[in-house]
Amino acid sequence: MKVFKLIFKNALRHKLRTFLTILGIMIAVIAFGVLRTVVTIWDSSVDAASANRLITRQSVSFIFPLPYAYKEKIKSVPGVQDVSFANWFGGVYKDKNNFFARLAVDAETIFDVMPEFLITPEELEAFKKERNSCVIGADIAKQYNIKLGDVMTLEGDIYPGRWDFIVRGIYRPQNKNTDDTQMLFHWQYVDERMKIESPARTGLVGWYIVEIKDPNKSAAISNQIDALFKNSSAETKTETEKAFTQGFVAASSAIITAMNLMSFVIIGIIMLVLANTMVMAARERTREYAVFKTLGFSTFHLTGLILGESLLISILGGGIGIALTYPIVAGFEQAMPKGFFPFFYIEPITTIMALSAAILIGIIAAVFPIHRTLKTKIVEGFRFVG
Protein backbone atom coordinates (compact mmCIF):
# COMPACT_ATOMS: atom_id res chain seq x y z
CA MET A 1 0.00 0.00 0.00
CA LYS A 2 1.25 3.40 -0.87
CA VAL A 3 0.37 6.61 0.90
CA PHE A 4 -1.18 7.79 -2.34
CA LYS A 5 -3.65 4.94 -2.17
CA LEU A 6 -4.72 6.05 1.29
CA ILE A 7 -5.15 9.62 0.06
CA PHE A 8 -7.29 8.31 -2.75
CA LYS A 9 -9.38 6.15 -0.46
CA ASN A 10 -9.83 9.05 1.94
CA ALA A 11 -11.02 11.29 -0.87
CA LEU A 12 -13.56 8.68 -1.92
CA ARG A 13 -14.95 8.19 1.56
CA HIS A 14 -17.89 10.52 1.00
CA LYS A 15 -18.31 9.99 -2.69
CA LEU A 16 -21.17 12.44 -3.12
CA ARG A 17 -19.48 15.16 -1.10
CA THR A 18 -16.22 14.74 -2.99
CA PHE A 19 -18.05 14.61 -6.31
CA LEU A 20 -19.95 17.80 -5.56
CA THR A 21 -16.78 19.54 -4.44
CA ILE A 22 -14.97 18.50 -7.62
CA LEU A 23 -17.96 19.63 -9.65
CA GLY A 24 -17.92 22.99 -7.88
CA ILE A 25 -14.21 23.49 -8.52
CA MET A 26 -14.71 22.43 -12.12
CA ILE A 27 -17.48 24.96 -12.70
CA ALA A 28 -15.50 27.69 -10.94
CA VAL A 29 -12.44 26.99 -13.08
CA ILE A 30 -14.54 27.04 -16.25
CA ALA A 31 -16.12 30.34 -15.23
CA PHE A 32 -12.66 31.65 -14.43
CA GLY A 33 -11.30 30.54 -17.81
CA VAL A 34 -14.18 32.01 -19.79
CA LEU A 35 -14.12 35.32 -17.92
CA ARG A 36 -10.33 35.60 -18.25
CA THR A 37 -10.63 34.84 -21.96
CA VAL A 38 -13.07 37.70 -22.46
CA VAL A 39 -10.81 39.97 -20.42
CA THR A 40 -7.71 39.03 -22.42
CA ILE A 41 -9.54 39.55 -25.70
CA TRP A 42 -10.37 43.04 -24.63
CA ASP A 43 -6.83 43.72 -23.44
CA SER A 44 -5.25 42.33 -26.55
CA SER A 45 -7.49 44.30 -28.89
CA VAL A 46 -6.13 47.39 -27.18
CA ASP A 47 -2.61 45.97 -27.30
CA ALA A 48 -2.97 45.20 -30.98
CA ALA A 49 -3.23 48.90 -31.65
CA SER A 50 -0.01 50.13 -33.13
CA ALA A 51 1.96 52.72 -31.20
CA ASN A 52 3.02 54.59 -34.29
CA ARG A 53 -0.44 55.04 -35.71
CA LEU A 54 -2.66 58.00 -35.01
CA ILE A 55 -6.32 58.22 -35.76
CA THR A 56 -7.72 61.56 -36.84
CA ARG A 57 -11.46 61.85 -36.54
CA GLN A 58 -14.10 64.52 -36.40
CA SER A 59 -13.76 66.29 -33.04
CA VAL A 60 -17.35 65.76 -31.93
CA SER A 61 -17.76 62.12 -32.85
CA PHE A 62 -16.29 59.67 -35.24
CA ILE A 63 -19.72 59.17 -36.78
CA PHE A 64 -19.33 62.57 -38.43
CA PRO A 65 -17.15 62.51 -41.54
CA LEU A 66 -14.13 64.58 -42.54
CA PRO A 67 -13.34 66.10 -45.93
CA TYR A 68 -11.19 64.06 -48.27
CA ALA A 69 -9.13 67.15 -48.80
CA TYR A 70 -7.56 66.80 -45.35
CA LYS A 71 -5.39 63.95 -46.57
CA GLU A 72 -2.72 66.04 -48.22
CA LYS A 73 -2.73 68.59 -45.43
CA ILE A 74 -2.15 65.96 -42.80
CA LYS A 75 0.59 64.47 -44.91
CA SER A 76 2.42 67.77 -44.88
CA VAL A 77 2.80 67.75 -41.08
CA PRO A 78 6.43 67.07 -40.15
CA GLY A 79 6.93 63.57 -38.68
CA VAL A 80 4.04 62.06 -40.63
CA GLN A 81 5.15 59.09 -42.67
CA ASP A 82 1.99 58.11 -44.45
CA VAL A 83 -1.72 58.87 -44.41
CA SER A 84 -4.57 56.58 -45.25
CA PHE A 85 -8.25 56.65 -44.47
CA ALA A 86 -11.31 54.55 -44.09
CA ASN A 87 -15.03 54.88 -43.98
CA TRP A 88 -17.56 52.73 -42.24
CA PHE A 89 -19.71 51.21 -44.96
CA GLY A 90 -22.11 49.07 -42.96
CA GLY A 91 -24.42 47.05 -45.17
CA VAL A 92 -25.58 43.48 -44.92
CA TYR A 93 -23.75 40.45 -46.22
CA LYS A 94 -26.29 37.67 -46.78
CA ASP A 95 -27.73 37.89 -43.27
CA LYS A 96 -28.20 40.69 -40.75
CA ASN A 97 -26.44 38.59 -38.14
CA ASN A 98 -23.17 38.42 -40.03
CA PHE A 99 -21.08 40.93 -38.18
CA PHE A 100 -17.78 42.00 -39.59
CA ALA A 101 -16.24 45.31 -40.43
CA ARG A 102 -16.90 46.45 -44.00
CA LEU A 103 -14.78 49.47 -44.78
CA ALA A 104 -14.34 51.70 -47.76
CA VAL A 105 -10.61 52.43 -47.73
CA ASP A 106 -7.90 54.16 -49.65
CA ALA A 107 -6.71 51.21 -51.72
CA GLU A 108 -3.40 52.83 -52.55
CA THR A 109 -2.23 53.27 -48.97
CA ILE A 110 -4.23 51.14 -46.60
CA PHE A 111 -1.87 48.16 -46.63
CA ASP A 112 1.09 50.49 -46.11
CA VAL A 113 -0.26 51.76 -42.83
CA MET A 114 -1.60 48.37 -41.76
CA PRO A 115 1.50 46.17 -42.08
CA GLU A 116 -0.03 43.56 -39.77
CA PHE A 117 -2.45 42.70 -42.58
CA LEU A 118 -0.28 40.36 -44.65
CA ILE A 119 -1.06 40.27 -48.36
CA THR A 120 0.97 39.04 -51.32
CA PRO A 121 2.25 41.71 -53.73
CA GLU A 122 0.33 40.04 -56.59
CA GLU A 123 -2.97 40.16 -54.77
CA LEU A 124 -2.35 43.72 -53.61
CA GLU A 125 -1.59 44.74 -57.19
CA ALA A 126 -4.76 43.06 -58.45
CA PHE A 127 -6.78 44.83 -55.75
CA LYS A 128 -5.35 48.25 -56.54
CA LYS A 129 -5.99 47.84 -60.25
CA GLU A 130 -9.63 46.81 -60.12
CA ARG A 131 -11.98 49.49 -58.79
CA ASN A 132 -14.80 47.22 -57.70
CA SER A 133 -12.60 44.64 -56.01
CA CYS A 134 -12.10 43.91 -52.36
CA VAL A 135 -9.70 42.25 -49.92
CA ILE A 136 -11.01 40.17 -47.05
CA GLY A 137 -9.46 38.77 -43.90
CA ALA A 138 -8.53 35.08 -43.87
CA ASP A 139 -11.10 34.39 -41.17
CA ILE A 140 -13.93 35.79 -43.29
CA ALA A 141 -12.77 33.74 -46.26
CA LYS A 142 -12.83 30.64 -44.12
CA GLN A 143 -16.15 31.38 -42.38
CA TYR A 144 -18.05 32.02 -45.57
CA ASN A 145 -15.98 29.77 -47.79
CA ILE A 146 -14.96 32.53 -50.16
CA LYS A 147 -12.23 32.13 -52.77
CA LEU A 148 -10.32 34.61 -54.87
CA GLY A 149 -12.46 35.70 -57.82
CA ASP A 150 -15.75 35.20 -55.96
CA VAL A 151 -18.21 38.05 -55.88
CA MET A 152 -19.41 39.36 -52.52
CA THR A 153 -22.70 41.20 -52.65
CA LEU A 154 -23.54 43.72 -49.96
CA GLU A 155 -26.99 45.14 -49.41
CA GLY A 156 -26.21 48.76 -48.58
CA ASP A 157 -27.88 50.64 -45.75
CA ILE A 158 -25.76 53.74 -45.12
CA TYR A 159 -24.97 53.60 -48.83
CA PRO A 160 -28.19 52.20 -50.28
CA GLY A 161 -28.34 49.76 -53.15
CA ARG A 162 -26.73 46.55 -54.21
CA TRP A 163 -22.96 46.48 -54.14
CA ASP A 164 -20.91 43.75 -55.80
CA PHE A 165 -17.25 43.32 -55.00
CA ILE A 166 -14.87 40.84 -56.58
CA VAL A 167 -12.50 39.26 -54.09
CA ARG A 168 -8.96 39.90 -55.32
CA GLY A 169 -7.06 39.41 -52.11
CA ILE A 170 -7.18 37.57 -48.81
CA TYR A 171 -4.98 38.98 -46.07
CA ARG A 172 -3.53 36.92 -43.27
CA PRO A 173 -3.10 38.16 -39.72
CA GLN A 174 0.45 38.83 -38.58
CA ASN A 175 -0.33 38.14 -34.90
CA LYS A 176 -2.89 36.22 -32.96
CA ASN A 177 -4.61 39.43 -31.97
CA THR A 178 -4.65 40.91 -35.48
CA ASP A 179 -8.20 41.35 -36.68
CA ASP A 180 -8.62 39.17 -39.75
CA THR A 181 -12.34 39.68 -40.09
CA GLN A 182 -12.40 42.85 -42.16
CA MET A 183 -13.63 43.47 -45.67
CA LEU A 184 -11.85 46.31 -47.44
CA PHE A 185 -12.77 47.87 -50.75
CA HIS A 186 -12.14 51.06 -52.77
CA TRP A 187 -13.36 54.28 -51.23
CA GLN A 188 -13.00 55.91 -54.64
CA TYR A 189 -15.41 53.38 -56.13
CA VAL A 190 -18.05 54.08 -53.49
CA ASP A 191 -17.47 57.82 -53.77
CA GLU A 192 -17.91 57.87 -57.54
CA ARG A 193 -21.17 56.00 -57.37
CA MET A 194 -22.34 58.46 -54.71
CA LYS A 195 -21.58 61.33 -57.08
CA ILE A 196 -24.38 60.02 -59.27
CA GLU A 197 -26.82 58.84 -56.61
CA SER A 198 -26.32 61.31 -53.78
CA PRO A 199 -23.92 64.13 -54.67
CA ALA A 200 -24.14 65.78 -51.23
CA ARG A 201 -22.42 62.80 -49.65
CA THR A 202 -19.26 62.72 -51.68
CA GLY A 203 -15.72 63.58 -50.79
CA LEU A 204 -16.11 62.47 -47.20
CA VAL A 205 -14.08 59.98 -45.22
CA GLY A 206 -14.72 58.48 -41.80
CA TRP A 207 -11.31 58.77 -40.23
CA TYR A 208 -7.69 59.16 -41.18
CA ILE A 209 -5.05 56.66 -40.25
CA VAL A 210 -1.77 58.51 -39.79
CA GLU A 211 1.49 56.65 -39.62
CA ILE A 212 4.19 58.57 -37.79
CA LYS A 213 7.94 58.04 -37.74
CA ASP A 214 8.52 58.35 -34.02
CA PRO A 215 5.89 57.08 -31.59
CA ASN A 216 7.36 59.32 -28.87
CA LYS A 217 6.19 62.38 -30.79
CA SER A 218 2.57 61.24 -31.05
CA ALA A 219 1.28 63.97 -28.73
CA ALA A 220 3.04 66.79 -30.54
CA ILE A 221 2.05 65.58 -33.98
CA SER A 222 -1.57 65.07 -32.88
CA ASN A 223 -1.67 68.68 -31.70
CA GLN A 224 -0.21 69.93 -34.94
CA ILE A 225 -2.74 68.03 -37.01
CA ASP A 226 -5.67 69.29 -34.95
CA ALA A 227 -4.28 72.83 -35.12
CA LEU A 228 -4.47 72.68 -38.91
CA PHE A 229 -8.23 72.41 -38.84
CA LYS A 230 -8.96 74.64 -35.88
CA ASN A 231 -11.95 76.91 -36.53
CA SER A 232 -12.84 75.03 -39.71
CA SER A 233 -16.27 73.54 -40.21
CA ALA A 234 -14.84 70.11 -39.43
CA GLU A 235 -12.45 70.28 -36.53
CA THR A 236 -10.48 67.14 -35.80
CA LYS A 237 -9.42 65.12 -32.87
CA THR A 238 -6.25 63.10 -33.26
CA GLU A 239 -5.13 60.47 -30.83
CA THR A 240 -3.10 57.29 -30.82
CA GLU A 241 -4.82 54.23 -32.18
CA LYS A 242 -4.54 52.75 -28.72
CA ALA A 243 -6.44 55.60 -27.14
CA PHE A 244 -8.93 55.44 -29.97
CA THR A 245 -9.54 51.72 -29.46
CA GLN A 246 -9.82 52.19 -25.75
CA GLY A 247 -12.34 54.95 -26.19
CA PHE A 248 -14.20 52.78 -28.65
CA VAL A 249 -14.67 50.08 -26.04
CA ALA A 250 -14.85 52.42 -23.06
CA ALA A 251 -18.45 51.51 -22.47
CA SER A 252 -17.52 47.89 -21.99
CA SER A 253 -14.54 48.72 -19.82
CA ALA A 254 -16.60 48.82 -16.60
CA ILE A 255 -18.05 45.42 -17.42
CA ILE A 256 -14.57 44.13 -18.14
CA THR A 257 -13.35 45.40 -14.79
CA ALA A 258 -16.28 43.65 -13.12
CA MET A 259 -15.51 40.44 -15.00
CA ASN A 260 -11.89 40.69 -14.02
CA LEU A 261 -12.87 41.03 -10.38
CA MET A 262 -15.51 38.31 -10.61
CA SER A 263 -13.03 35.80 -11.98
CA PHE A 264 -11.01 36.13 -8.78
CA VAL A 265 -14.05 36.25 -6.50
CA ILE A 266 -15.18 32.91 -7.93
CA ILE A 267 -11.82 31.38 -7.09
CA GLY A 268 -12.07 32.78 -3.57
CA ILE A 269 -15.54 31.33 -3.04
CA ILE A 270 -14.62 27.88 -4.28
CA MET A 271 -11.59 27.97 -2.04
CA LEU A 272 -13.92 28.34 0.93
CA VAL A 273 -16.07 25.48 -0.34
CA LEU A 274 -13.11 23.13 -0.53
CA ALA A 275 -11.77 24.38 2.80
CA ASN A 276 -15.15 23.52 4.31
CA THR A 277 -15.05 20.03 2.83
CA MET A 278 -11.55 19.48 4.13
CA VAL A 279 -12.35 20.82 7.61
CA MET A 280 -15.37 18.54 7.81
CA ALA A 281 -13.28 15.57 6.72
CA ALA A 282 -10.57 16.35 9.27
CA ARG A 283 -13.15 16.70 12.04
CA GLU A 284 -14.69 13.35 11.23
CA ARG A 285 -11.27 11.76 11.24
CA THR A 286 -10.01 13.33 14.45
CA ARG A 287 -9.79 9.90 16.07
CA GLU A 288 -8.08 8.34 13.06
CA TYR A 289 -5.47 11.04 12.96
CA ALA A 290 -4.87 10.42 16.66
CA VAL A 291 -4.30 6.76 15.74
CA PHE A 292 -1.82 7.76 13.05
CA LYS A 293 0.08 9.92 15.51
CA THR A 294 0.03 7.15 18.10
CA LEU A 295 1.54 4.77 15.58
CA GLY A 296 4.37 7.24 15.08
CA PHE A 297 3.30 9.06 11.93
CA SER A 298 4.89 12.49 11.94
CA THR A 299 3.76 16.02 11.26
CA PHE A 300 5.18 15.58 7.78
CA HIS A 301 3.08 12.48 7.08
CA LEU A 302 -0.16 13.97 8.36
CA THR A 303 0.43 17.17 6.44
CA GLY A 304 1.05 15.13 3.33
CA LEU A 305 -2.07 13.07 3.86
CA ILE A 306 -4.37 16.08 4.21
CA LEU A 307 -2.64 18.29 1.66
CA GLY A 308 -2.54 15.40 -0.78
CA GLU A 309 -6.26 14.84 -0.50
CA SER A 310 -7.01 18.53 -0.87
CA LEU A 311 -4.76 18.82 -3.92
CA LEU A 312 -6.18 15.64 -5.42
CA ILE A 313 -9.67 17.12 -5.31
CA SER A 314 -8.66 20.59 -6.48
CA ILE A 315 -6.41 19.42 -9.31
CA LEU A 316 -8.97 16.90 -10.49
CA GLY A 317 -11.69 19.56 -10.51
CA GLY A 318 -9.32 22.14 -11.99
CA GLY A 319 -7.99 19.77 -14.64
CA ILE A 320 -11.41 18.70 -15.85
CA GLY A 321 -12.51 22.34 -15.73
CA ILE A 322 -9.58 23.49 -17.85
CA ALA A 323 -10.11 20.65 -20.32
CA LEU A 324 -13.77 21.64 -20.67
CA THR A 325 -13.00 25.34 -20.99
CA TYR A 326 -11.68 24.82 -24.52
CA PRO A 327 -14.84 23.32 -26.05
CA ILE A 328 -16.96 25.70 -23.99
CA VAL A 329 -15.11 28.79 -25.24
CA ALA A 330 -15.37 27.39 -28.77
CA GLY A 331 -19.10 26.86 -28.27
CA PHE A 332 -19.40 30.34 -26.84
CA GLU A 333 -17.79 31.76 -29.95
CA GLN A 334 -20.20 29.76 -32.12
CA ALA A 335 -23.18 31.00 -30.16
CA MET A 336 -22.13 34.64 -30.59
CA PRO A 337 -23.24 36.50 -33.70
CA LYS A 338 -20.68 35.73 -36.36
CA GLY A 339 -17.66 37.96 -36.13
CA PHE A 340 -18.86 39.66 -32.98
CA PHE A 341 -15.39 39.18 -31.55
CA PRO A 342 -12.71 39.43 -34.22
CA PHE A 343 -10.60 36.86 -32.36
CA PHE A 344 -11.48 34.50 -29.58
CA TYR A 345 -8.91 32.17 -28.12
CA ILE A 346 -7.69 30.96 -24.76
CA GLU A 347 -4.35 32.51 -23.92
CA PRO A 348 -1.80 30.08 -22.46
CA ILE A 349 -1.56 32.44 -19.51
CA THR A 350 -5.25 31.83 -18.78
CA THR A 351 -4.66 28.08 -18.59
CA ILE A 352 -1.62 28.61 -16.41
CA MET A 353 -3.57 30.93 -14.13
CA ALA A 354 -6.46 28.49 -13.88
CA LEU A 355 -4.12 25.64 -13.01
CA SER A 356 -2.25 27.76 -10.47
CA ALA A 357 -5.57 28.81 -8.99
CA ALA A 358 -6.60 25.16 -8.64
CA ILE A 359 -3.33 24.32 -6.90
CA LEU A 360 -3.61 27.36 -4.67
CA ILE A 361 -7.17 26.40 -3.76
CA GLY A 362 -5.94 22.96 -2.77
CA ILE A 363 -3.13 24.30 -0.62
CA ILE A 364 -5.09 27.01 1.15
CA ALA A 365 -8.07 24.73 1.78
CA ALA A 366 -5.72 22.29 3.50
CA VAL A 367 -4.24 24.89 5.86
CA PHE A 368 -7.08 24.89 8.42
CA PRO A 369 -7.52 21.12 8.71
CA ILE A 370 -3.75 20.61 8.86
CA HIS A 371 -3.42 23.20 11.59
CA ARG A 372 -6.30 21.65 13.53
CA THR A 373 -4.99 18.11 13.16
CA LEU A 374 -1.46 18.98 14.18
CA LYS A 375 -2.39 20.99 17.22
CA THR A 376 -4.82 18.38 18.56
CA LYS A 377 -3.02 16.29 21.19
CA ILE A 378 -3.30 12.53 20.85
CA VAL A 379 -5.21 12.15 24.10
CA GLU A 380 -7.61 14.90 23.09
CA GLY A 381 -8.07 13.25 19.73
CA PHE A 382 -9.14 10.01 21.36
CA ARG A 383 -11.52 11.80 23.70
CA PHE A 384 -13.05 13.79 20.81
CA VAL A 385 -16.69 13.07 20.17
CA GLY A 386 -17.68 14.26 16.70
Place this chain on the structure above:
Amino acid sequence: MSELIQVQNVSKSYWRDSFEIPVLNNLSLSVKQGEFMALMGPSGSGKTTLLNLIAGIDKPSSGKVFVSGTEISNLGESSLAKWRANNIGFIFQFYNLIPVLTAFENVELPLLLTKLSKEERKKHVENVLNIVGLGNHMQHYPKQLSGGQEQRVAIARAVVTDPVLLVADEPTGDLDRNSATEILTLLERLNKEFNKTIVMVTHDPHAAERASVVRHLEKGDLVGA
Protein backbone atom coordinates in the same frame (compact mmCIF):
# COMPACT_ATOMS: atom_id res chain seq x y z
CA MET B 1 13.42 -10.46 35.79
CA SER B 2 14.54 -6.94 35.01
CA GLU B 3 12.26 -3.94 35.16
CA LEU B 4 10.91 -2.82 31.81
CA ILE B 5 8.85 0.09 33.04
CA GLN B 6 9.55 2.44 35.90
CA VAL B 7 7.10 5.13 36.80
CA GLN B 8 8.68 7.38 39.42
CA ASN B 9 6.70 9.82 41.55
CA VAL B 10 4.47 10.79 38.71
CA SER B 11 1.74 13.36 39.07
CA LYS B 12 -0.62 14.37 36.32
CA SER B 13 -3.31 16.94 36.25
CA TYR B 14 -5.43 18.33 33.47
CA TRP B 15 -6.56 21.88 33.14
CA ARG B 16 -10.09 22.72 32.27
CA ASP B 17 -10.34 26.47 31.85
CA SER B 18 -8.51 27.64 34.95
CA PHE B 19 -9.38 24.62 37.10
CA GLU B 20 -6.70 22.10 37.80
CA ILE B 21 -8.03 18.56 37.77
CA PRO B 22 -5.52 16.36 39.58
CA VAL B 23 -5.67 12.80 38.21
CA LEU B 24 -2.51 11.02 39.31
CA ASN B 25 -0.89 11.88 42.57
CA ASN B 26 2.79 11.11 43.13
CA LEU B 27 2.40 7.61 41.77
CA SER B 28 5.18 5.06 41.38
CA LEU B 29 4.94 1.74 39.62
CA SER B 30 7.23 -0.75 38.03
CA VAL B 31 6.51 -3.47 35.53
CA LYS B 32 8.93 -6.31 34.92
CA GLN B 33 10.01 -7.57 31.57
CA GLY B 34 7.59 -10.30 30.47
CA GLU B 35 4.89 -9.37 32.96
CA PHE B 36 1.18 -9.29 32.06
CA MET B 37 -0.24 -6.62 34.31
CA ALA B 38 -3.89 -5.78 34.74
CA LEU B 39 -4.75 -2.28 35.93
CA MET B 40 -8.14 -2.08 37.56
CA GLY B 41 -10.10 0.64 39.26
CA PRO B 42 -13.29 2.65 39.14
CA SER B 43 -14.16 4.89 36.27
CA GLY B 44 -12.30 8.16 36.43
CA SER B 45 -9.56 6.82 38.66
CA GLY B 46 -6.88 7.61 36.10
CA LYS B 47 -6.20 4.23 34.47
CA THR B 48 -6.20 5.51 30.92
CA THR B 49 -4.12 8.47 31.99
CA LEU B 50 -1.48 6.22 33.51
CA LEU B 51 -1.46 3.95 30.48
CA ASN B 52 -0.99 6.95 28.19
CA LEU B 53 2.01 8.09 30.19
CA ILE B 54 3.61 4.66 30.00
CA ALA B 55 2.96 4.46 26.27
CA GLY B 56 4.38 7.91 25.59
CA ILE B 57 1.27 9.53 24.15
CA ASP B 58 0.97 11.96 27.03
CA LYS B 59 3.43 13.53 29.46
CA PRO B 60 3.39 13.69 33.26
CA SER B 61 3.06 17.05 35.00
CA SER B 62 5.91 15.94 37.24
CA GLY B 63 7.92 12.79 37.84
CA LYS B 64 9.68 10.45 35.44
CA VAL B 65 8.77 7.53 33.24
CA PHE B 66 11.41 5.08 32.06
CA VAL B 67 10.76 2.34 29.55
CA SER B 68 13.59 -0.12 28.86
CA GLY B 69 16.09 2.41 30.12
CA THR B 70 14.86 5.40 28.09
CA GLU B 71 13.43 8.32 29.97
CA ILE B 72 10.45 8.96 27.76
CA SER B 73 9.04 11.72 29.96
CA ASN B 74 11.61 14.16 28.62
CA LEU B 75 11.66 13.18 24.95
CA GLY B 76 10.57 15.76 22.41
CA GLU B 77 7.45 15.34 20.29
CA SER B 78 9.08 13.83 17.23
CA SER B 79 11.59 11.59 19.00
CA LEU B 80 8.70 10.33 21.10
CA ALA B 81 6.76 9.52 17.94
CA LYS B 82 9.71 7.51 16.60
CA TRP B 83 10.13 5.83 19.96
CA ARG B 84 6.47 4.77 20.03
CA ALA B 85 6.70 3.39 16.52
CA ASN B 86 9.62 1.17 17.54
CA ASN B 87 8.67 0.13 21.04
CA ILE B 88 4.95 0.13 21.69
CA GLY B 89 1.93 -1.73 20.38
CA PHE B 90 -1.46 -0.15 21.09
CA ILE B 91 -4.77 -1.91 21.57
CA PHE B 92 -7.86 0.21 22.19
CA GLN B 93 -11.36 -0.50 23.44
CA PHE B 94 -12.92 0.59 20.14
CA TYR B 95 -10.26 -1.03 17.94
CA ASN B 96 -9.56 2.23 16.09
CA LEU B 97 -9.00 0.66 12.72
CA ILE B 98 -8.96 2.90 9.66
CA PRO B 99 -12.31 2.15 8.01
CA VAL B 100 -11.17 2.69 4.41
CA LEU B 101 -8.31 0.22 4.71
CA THR B 102 -8.56 -3.56 4.57
CA ALA B 103 -7.41 -5.75 7.44
CA PHE B 104 -4.15 -6.27 5.58
CA GLU B 105 -3.62 -2.55 4.99
CA ASN B 106 -4.47 -1.65 8.57
CA VAL B 107 -1.86 -4.06 9.85
CA GLU B 108 0.63 -2.85 7.26
CA LEU B 109 0.24 0.77 8.42
CA PRO B 110 2.96 0.80 11.14
CA LEU B 111 5.36 -0.93 8.74
CA LEU B 112 5.12 1.98 6.29
CA LEU B 113 7.32 3.85 8.74
CA THR B 114 10.04 1.20 8.51
CA LYS B 115 12.56 0.53 5.78
CA LEU B 116 11.05 -2.84 4.96
CA SER B 117 10.43 -3.64 1.31
CA LYS B 118 6.95 -4.35 0.02
CA GLU B 119 7.68 -8.07 -0.02
CA GLU B 120 8.98 -8.06 3.53
CA ARG B 121 6.01 -6.08 4.73
CA LYS B 122 3.68 -8.57 3.11
CA LYS B 123 5.43 -11.44 4.86
CA HIS B 124 5.18 -9.77 8.26
CA VAL B 125 1.54 -8.79 7.83
CA GLU B 126 0.50 -12.26 6.68
CA ASN B 127 2.42 -13.78 9.52
CA VAL B 128 0.72 -11.79 12.29
CA LEU B 129 -2.72 -12.06 10.70
CA ASN B 130 -2.23 -15.82 10.74
CA ILE B 131 -1.21 -15.69 14.39
CA VAL B 132 -4.43 -13.86 15.30
CA GLY B 133 -6.40 -16.32 13.19
CA LEU B 134 -7.46 -13.98 10.39
CA GLY B 135 -5.33 -15.40 7.60
CA ASN B 136 -8.36 -15.72 5.40
CA HIS B 137 -9.86 -12.30 6.16
CA MET B 138 -7.00 -10.17 4.98
CA GLN B 139 -8.94 -8.35 2.26
CA HIS B 140 -11.93 -7.61 4.48
CA TYR B 141 -12.74 -4.08 5.52
CA PRO B 142 -13.38 -3.36 9.22
CA LYS B 143 -17.13 -3.05 8.69
CA GLN B 144 -17.16 -6.57 7.20
CA LEU B 145 -15.69 -7.99 10.41
CA SER B 146 -17.20 -8.76 13.81
CA GLY B 147 -16.08 -6.80 16.87
CA GLY B 148 -13.89 -9.66 17.99
CA GLN B 149 -12.32 -9.94 14.56
CA GLU B 150 -11.71 -6.20 14.44
CA GLN B 151 -9.96 -6.37 17.79
CA ARG B 152 -7.80 -9.20 16.49
CA VAL B 153 -6.82 -7.06 13.50
CA ALA B 154 -5.96 -4.30 15.96
CA ILE B 155 -3.81 -6.73 17.95
CA ALA B 156 -2.08 -7.81 14.75
CA ARG B 157 -1.39 -4.15 14.00
CA ALA B 158 0.00 -3.74 17.52
CA VAL B 159 2.45 -6.63 17.24
CA VAL B 160 3.50 -6.42 13.59
CA THR B 161 6.48 -4.21 14.42
CA ASP B 162 7.50 -6.64 17.16
CA PRO B 163 7.44 -4.10 20.03
CA VAL B 164 8.64 -4.93 23.53
CA LEU B 165 5.54 -3.57 25.21
CA LEU B 166 1.84 -3.88 24.47
CA VAL B 167 -0.60 -1.49 26.11
CA ALA B 168 -4.30 -2.31 25.99
CA ASP B 169 -7.05 -0.03 27.26
CA GLU B 170 -10.11 -2.14 28.01
CA PRO B 171 -9.52 -4.41 25.01
CA THR B 172 -12.59 -6.50 25.80
CA GLY B 173 -14.79 -3.64 26.98
CA ASP B 174 -16.90 -3.63 23.86
CA LEU B 175 -17.04 -7.38 23.20
CA ASP B 176 -19.37 -10.24 24.08
CA ARG B 177 -18.20 -12.97 26.45
CA ASN B 178 -16.95 -15.36 23.77
CA SER B 179 -15.08 -12.79 21.74
CA ALA B 180 -13.61 -11.40 24.95
CA THR B 181 -12.35 -14.85 25.90
CA GLU B 182 -10.72 -15.25 22.48
CA ILE B 183 -9.00 -11.89 22.79
CA LEU B 184 -7.74 -12.64 26.28
CA THR B 185 -6.45 -16.02 25.16
CA LEU B 186 -4.63 -14.31 22.34
CA LEU B 187 -3.07 -11.74 24.68
CA GLU B 188 -2.05 -14.49 27.06
CA ARG B 189 -0.42 -16.32 24.17
CA LEU B 190 1.44 -13.21 23.06
CA ASN B 191 2.68 -12.83 26.61
CA LYS B 192 3.75 -16.43 27.13
CA GLU B 193 4.75 -17.57 23.68
CA PHE B 194 6.11 -14.34 22.22
CA ASN B 195 7.32 -12.88 25.50
CA LYS B 196 5.51 -9.56 25.15
CA THR B 197 5.18 -7.42 28.23
CA ILE B 198 1.55 -6.32 28.50
CA VAL B 199 -0.12 -3.60 30.53
CA MET B 200 -3.88 -3.92 30.27
CA VAL B 201 -6.54 -1.66 31.73
CA THR B 202 -9.74 -3.53 32.47
CA HIS B 203 -12.95 -3.44 34.46
CA ASP B 204 -13.54 -7.11 33.90
CA PRO B 205 -12.50 -9.51 36.71
CA HIS B 206 -12.39 -12.38 34.17
CA ALA B 207 -9.87 -10.44 32.18
CA ALA B 208 -7.83 -9.62 35.24
CA GLU B 209 -7.63 -13.31 36.06
CA ARG B 210 -5.52 -13.89 32.97
CA ALA B 211 -2.91 -11.40 34.09
CA SER B 212 0.12 -12.31 36.11
CA VAL B 213 -0.10 -9.16 38.23
CA VAL B 214 -3.16 -7.08 39.12
CA ARG B 215 -2.91 -3.51 40.39
CA HIS B 216 -5.76 -1.32 41.58
CA LEU B 217 -5.96 2.37 41.04
CA GLU B 218 -8.19 4.53 43.18
CA LYS B 219 -8.41 8.30 42.98
CA GLY B 220 -4.97 8.54 41.43
CA ASP B 221 -3.23 6.23 43.84
CA LEU B 222 -2.25 2.62 43.57
CA VAL B 223 -3.76 0.54 46.35
CA GLY B 224 -2.95 -3.00 47.49
CA ALA B 225 -0.07 -4.94 46.06
